[in-house]
Amino acid sequence: MRNMGGKDPPGQRKRATIAHVARQARVSNQTVSRVVNNNPSVAPQTRLRVQRAIARLEYRPNALARSLVRHRSHTLGVVASGLEYYGPSGTLVGIERQATALGYSIQLNLLNRPQLADVDHVLNSLLSRQVDGIIWAVPEIGSNRSWLGRKTLNPPVPIVLLSMHPADHLQVVSVDNRAGGRLATGHLLAQGYRRIGLITGPLDWWEARERRLGWEDSLRAAGLEANEVQVFEGDWSSLSGEAGFSQLARMFPEMDALFAQNDQMALGVLQAVLRQGRRVPDDLGVVGFDDIPESAFFWPPLTTVRQEIHELGGMAVKQVVSAIEATRSEAKPAMAGIHWLTPRLVVRQSSLRNPVALATGG
Amino acid sequence: MRNMGGKDPPGQRKRATIAHVARQARVSNQTVSRVVNNNPSVAPQTRLRVQRAIARLEYRPNALARSLVRHRSHTLGVVASGLEYYGPSGTLVGIERQATALGYSIQLNLLNRPQLADVDHVLNSLLSRQVDGIIWAVPEIGSNRSWLGRKTLNPPVPIVLLSMHPADHLQVVSVDNRAGGRLATGHLLAQGYRRIGLITGPLDWWEARERRLGWEDSLRAAGLEANEVQVFEGDWSSLSGEAGFSQLARMFPEMDALFAQNDQMALGVLQAVLRQGRRVPDDLGVVGFDDIPESAFFWPPLTTVRQEIHELGGMAVKQVVSAIEATRSEAKPAMAGIHWLTPRLVVRQSSLRNPVALATGG
DNA sequence: CTGAAAGCGCTTACAG
């Protein structure tokens, strides 16, 4: 049933197209297009007429049509997971901010089960929507990155990967987790702790393995042992931090300090210690990882390793955009390689055996 | 410079179009389209030929072109802010999940300064990309919702708003914050506390005002006073929670319990109390709001008001999608109105004067 | 069951 010259359906105003504007301003479509795209070669009066028509009709260019003909959507596909955690959501914020700054929109896909991602489905969905590039902000877990090795992959747009083991021909941006592990452990050693336990994230996570390597590095460099008995494998949750402390206190009773691979697990440790009537940092030094906003208000305030998570996301956007530009301008293909971000230590009371060293706690 | 029958540029494979598939399968474009769209009226052998061509060429339909002709993008514009907080990021997760389930993609826009949003810019960006509907998941702060009253607004697509004061002709989904305030305060009263202080969020936030009203409701219903001197206006941060406790302890020394309008501020309170050598819940009962995952591991574990944040997001998607369908099918315009989600109390030790009542703590 | 043709709303050489 047609709209017989009557009123528009309620609430739905038909959108003005370039043709409507052209008719109203008595110019060609192309001239309207010129005005919209700030092409200088339009006579002042013509330009004015067009601008008025645009305003009157509330004309809004259809970005879909433009993308279709320009083969460029100015949209980035972002695949992420674990937004309930501080790190991933902060990374996403960094991504969005930088993308907006560079004139790109974000098409967001979240993965519920990052360990067994249906990669093809997600990739196809993004590519069919003609994203110009993809940021894969899903942690490397088990073999969930194996698709990158597929011979048939050959993605038609640049992909930047966050937080994974460096590999040839891939563009990766990552926090240097191993250096972070060294920071945490080295600090505890410097405070005089010697029997340092470790609560890891799930060890099928690359980041957890890296942080453990950093812990080992520091202990070995100090001539100390780094044995299985000192390690508990958690799952990033506070509950597992609590369980980890209990087990380590049993299996490794001489423990005088503990490095938990994220702040949530460190929080679980703090609570378990308090409950036992022992004291942090006197009886046990504790260091976390992430520097979530709450950490400064734990009891005692938590020493932790801070990742510049916004910068991580921003860097990923810069990388993918420069790869896009390079591809479009027929320049040499974007350089692969890894871009490391260095974490830093934030010292608070949970690790300060001698309180002298306290800088600004945050 | 043309590609003179040589190799494709490195890394960039030209994308197959429907025409390529049609040629290879020796059928018309329309038949390819029929196969892609699961139109049953295609002969089995033809279908097979087409499917093979699709596979060989790795044909992937261009969603932009499809959207252009169908006037339907199957994309939702989502405007959010404050992803560093648990609530907003959880809401976004809920939105994404439900959208995916209903076959919609997410175009994400984040606002840095939600109090002074450049609404037109964001709206135009979304609309020019032809989103089918918009979810406005930005808290109502000050007058940052005034644009909804603009006579010229008349948005061409349905908008659903999260967490704002109900208003005619608007579709709103919100947690019942006032009921949440009553839950928290009523619980403290039931535990025998009588002098209940309040630390609010910024009072230009609608949610903060609502939670305060709930606190007042409960106190008045119990015949108690709810005065200015019992109230401290925080900014959602733990630091302000700390400051709030200090001030209230001074101005309102008879205080025996405290309701903090989010868990971060409650955490600040817990720390300040501990530092003073006073005890929770014996000297001071404390209740928070949100139930962030860490709350169960605070010291003592925090009683709080839980919002089903995923459901909030999911509900918003359902609302906007049903409004979209209604508009498209020329059905009556989508019903305005508000959809309330009821929060619930999670009881932990921070408010348990008589520990008998402890259910499962979390 | 199948296809030729028009059209979605833009952009872009090309010609004037």
Next chain:
DNA sequence: CTGAAAGCGCTTACAG
């Protein structure tokens, strides 16, 4: 400075 026309990759009555 300006416009007629072709084309981006799809879909969809319509006719056969």
